[in-house]
Amino acid sequence: MRIALENGKYKRHIKTIWMLFVLAVFGSFLFIWAVGVNFLGLFGELPSLQALENPRSELASEIYSADGKLMGKLYLVNRIPVEYEEISPYVINALIATEDVRFEKHAGVDLKGLGRVFFKTILLGKRESGGGSTLTQQLAKNLFETRAKESLGPLARVPGLRMLIIKAKEWITAVRLERNYTKREIITMYLNEVAFGHNAFGIEAAAHTFFNKPASELNAIEAATLVGLLQAPSRYSPVSHPEACRERRNVVLGQMYKYGFLDKDTYSQAIATPVKIDYHPEDPNEGIAPYFRAEVREFMKKWEKGRGLPENNFYTAGYKIYTTIDSRVQAYAEQAMVAHMKERQKRFNQVWSKLDPWYEVPGYLEAAARQSERYRTLKQQYGDDEKAIFAEMRKPIPMTVFSWEGEKDTIMSPMDSIRYYKRFLxxxxxxxxxxxxxxxxxxxxxxxxxxxxxxxxxxxxxxxxxxxxxxxxxxxxxxxxxxxxxxxxxxxxxxxxxxxxxxxxxxxxxxxxxxxxxxxxxxxxxxxxxxxxxxxxxxxxxxxxxxxxxxxxxxxxxxxxxxxxxxxxxxxxxxxxxxxxxxxxxxxxxxxxxxxxxxxxxxxxxxxxxxxxxxxxxxxxxxxxxxxxxxxxxxxxxxxxxxxxxxxxxxxxxxxxxxxxxxxxxxxxxxxxxxxxxxxxxxxxxxxxxxxxxxxxxxxxxxxxxxxxxxxxxxxxxxxxxxxxxxxxxxxxxxxxxxxxxxxxxxxxx
Structure with a gap:
């Protein structure tokens, strides 16, 4: 009798569990459906089919010379898009081994990975078990800003629901991306989109910034370094934190070895190699014809305004602007100017070695100082007290100044720097x-x-x-x-x-x-x-x-x-x-x-x-x-x-x-x-x-x-x-x- 009662009680528990499981599954599908259709406007909009078919990331507009040379870029973020074939296989392998080893097997959402996260991370508290987001989910998050306030509906304000809604949106968007694009296209979009720090967005910009080479030429160590940056670009920066960068790079190399992308000898040599970079951050002051490029920027402002486009749209539109400048003629013009102006400046300094050219003009330097940014800043602090303003402007401070022999680090007062710069031809x-x-x-x-x-x-x-x-x-x-x-x-x-x-x-x-x-x-x-x-x-x-x-x-x-x-x-x-x-x-x-x-x-x-x-x-x-x-x-x-x-x-x-x-x-x-x-x-x-x-x-x-x-x-x-x-x-x-x-x-x- 007792055994029968216990069996009946056991069966009721089993039945309850099954009912809860069915309700959970049904509720999950219902929840996913509600998020997908933005039921009653409670969850926020998902990317449209058109947006999925034409994803837009912020791309720098590029300026080219008439003979095909890249002169420079107009950008808010430094991003250079490349095709899959232009990316080193080491980068692809490092990314898959570290971020999504089942990338080729799932359809946007990795259920096995989610299960691992649930049991190991949530139930057992093992933080090293990794996350459950696939590369496709991460791409969805980056491309469509699924976590931005503008993408969320009223229910996102309910405690505990916000992250669940965000994740559901990323799952849905990831699945839709997988339906619209091949695996190669997805991983290419991902690598063109992600941030590597130091204003380098996308693998091509990162390769040029940290190694001064195109992404197609990256070796295993360089690829692992860049993929390692994705977890935390600032924390693992090879410029500011080389040791932390090395440790993270070796983790990536370890993943590549673990999943067969590197052999043992290559792996052993790679992890023993110190971090070596050839740091070349994008500098808008460098490149071909910088004064001309500033004129192009002003032209683009007027051109877009005439077409009714948003202000400064060209910084992110990814235009290619083909100019009439011949890079060879431009180079000879700059060389001729530099050579002559060096000589003329030397002569000018000799002629005016004992006097300032403006010696007959009372208050010349003070008048020039009043036009400076330093003066305007001090005026906000001291008001009309010019005595206090000029006292500050006569205090020596460290600064870097231009010279014909190259930039010089020196110590001089702002007033002396005005005198120094005014003497240039x-x-x-x-x-x-x-x-x-x-x-x-x-x-x-x-x-x-x-x-x-x-x-x-x-x-x-x-x-x-x-x-x-x-x-x-x-x-x-x-x-x-x-x-x-x-x-x-x-x-x-x-x-x-x-x-x-x-x-x-x-x-x-x-x-x-x-x-x-x-x-x-x-x-x-x-x-x-x-x-x-x-x-x-x-x-x-x-x-x-x-x-x-x-x-x-x-x-x-x-x-x-x-x-x-x-x-x-x-x-x-x-x-x-x-x-x-x-x-x-x-x-x-x-x-x-x-x-x-x-x-x-x-x-x-x-x-x-x-x-x-x-x-x-x-x-x-x-x-x-x-x-x-x-x-x-x-x-x-x-x-x-x-x-x-x-x-x-x-x-x-x-x-x-x-x-x-x-x-x-x-x-x-x-x-x-x-x-x-x-x-x-x-x-x-x-x-x-x-x-x-x-x-x-x-x-x-x-x-x-x-x-x-x-x-x-x-x-x-x-x-x-x-x-x-x-x-x-x-x-x-x-x-x-x-x-x-x-x-x-x-x-x-x-």
Missing amino acids: HAGLVCIEAQTGKIRAWVGGINFKHFRYDHVKQGRRQPGSTFKPVVYATAIDMGYTPCYEMVDKAVTFGDWSPQNSYGGFTGRSYTLRQALGRSINTIAAQLIMEIGVQNVVKFARQLGITSPLDPVGSLALGSSAVTLYELCQAYSVFLNQGKRIDNIYISRITDRNGKVIEEFIPDAREVMSEEKAYMMLHMLKASLEPGGTSVGLHRYGITQNNEIAAKTGTTQNHADGWFIGVTKDYVAGVWVGGDDMYIRFPSILDGQGAVLALPIWGNFTKAIYEDKSIPYKPGYFPRPAQISVELDCNKLQEGVSDKIKIEIIDDEAL
Whole structure:
């Protein structure tokens, strides 16, 4: 009787357990279903089918040169996507062995792994038993932010339910991912998505950051190091915690050995090897043409705004931005600038060894200090108490400063650092392929990290005599010719009496060509007054100069500030047979999948006739002839069997040195000067454009001609077939009118 009762009691327990089990299973399926359909909006939305088919991670936009070089990236997170075949097998094996050894066997959720976690970790409390999340679940979490507040519904606020809902969402999303993608695609997405620390997202960025190589070349030890970082990138960083990194790496190597991915000898050697990295973090200050890339960033802001896209979307959109920059031409431009500016800075320091260039300007440094970030920060602390602010700014502190010998760690006060930096000369260079309008080189300054101001397009400075060709071109367009004569004499227009750089007047007659070549100020002044200042302003606009121009006589001598970019645009019209082709520096933009979003074709319009444009080139060639201001170009060995049209420029008090040179292939312009008009050489011997700027252009062009891989070669400007005006003024007969008309000759009649 007693045995029967006990058997009946036992059966009831079994029945109860089975009922509970069935209810648990049914409840679990019901719960999963409710989460999957977001029943009554209580659980939060799951990723849509479209989102699963087109998962979007934050990808850096990449900038490429015209010859296919990666110039740099625009990003919030540094991520470079790669294909499965571009990942070292050691990485794949290390990841599977460490994170999900049953990856090839489960369908997104590893029930066996979950069971192990439940019994060993939860029931037995063994923390080393590992987690139950598969790689697919981790990918779901990373791609779709399943744990973000925006993804959770009201029930997530119930204690104990939040994590259960999150896990259910990850399980469901993981299963759906497995249905949409192959195992290879899933592991590739995972490795492209995960963070490795030090702003390296994805395996390719991590490989470059920590080992300075692509992910395809990683060996077993390097692969184990990177996979080891995934558990805790900061804690196991090989940069800051090499010993902890080594221990974690060896755990990964142990897993690889355990599951047969490494043989015993390889494993033994690997775990005994110290951590060795080749640390190359992504630095936006480095790379090809950093000033130009900053301009591309500003372009992208405007471009996306015009398309109605969110602000700064390009940082994460994964665009590929193909530019017109030629990396070889860019390199020669930078090399020419650096070599010359080192020498000029040395000379500048010698000249001003005992005085500051601004010694005659009271309170100059203090005024400069008030524009500094340090001053603004101290002002928040001390208010209007300038005595306290400047007391702080005179206290020495450690800092790293720029020098032409490399960065230097030093101790100086903020005031001394302002004095130190103010004494630097700066430079800008831009090279335009006139026939296409494509920018081939862009050097905005001497060092992007320490001096961000761009002297190609951002900085406006008085152009001095480099503006004179605009005046002469206006006259040529109005019917004047290179042989029209004017006298170098003292003249006065109202309260303005222009002076020549050599301090006197010859009293001689010069043709317009001679006057431009020798850069005679009095003749340029007479010419602008004769043809009308407003006509010059109007024609300057047609040439592409957009900066404000003061309509006064001194405009002929470059009194109104312009940019190097727009001045070179104007000269390009002369080379391009009178057509103005608007400069472009981006050729096309594609999306992250390589689909072309937009291609850029420059607008072209006729500004002056082909014959008159050629006349301007002919006139500018006089600058290289005896008496011309650009004769120094001959010493660079680039003028033989080669036509060059050029103009130098020097502003008042030698504050700016300019040189614009034109070959048959391109227009390139150079500016050199200080932060402002007070940072200058005291003598025109050192401060003129022929000394400050011309050598950069000469060395730049010489390097291009010596590189046989670049298509720019010495040669001659194409002469229009139908021009009959006599360009050699010495051959003109006496008594000919001082304004010679252009006659069009019918080639067939010759």
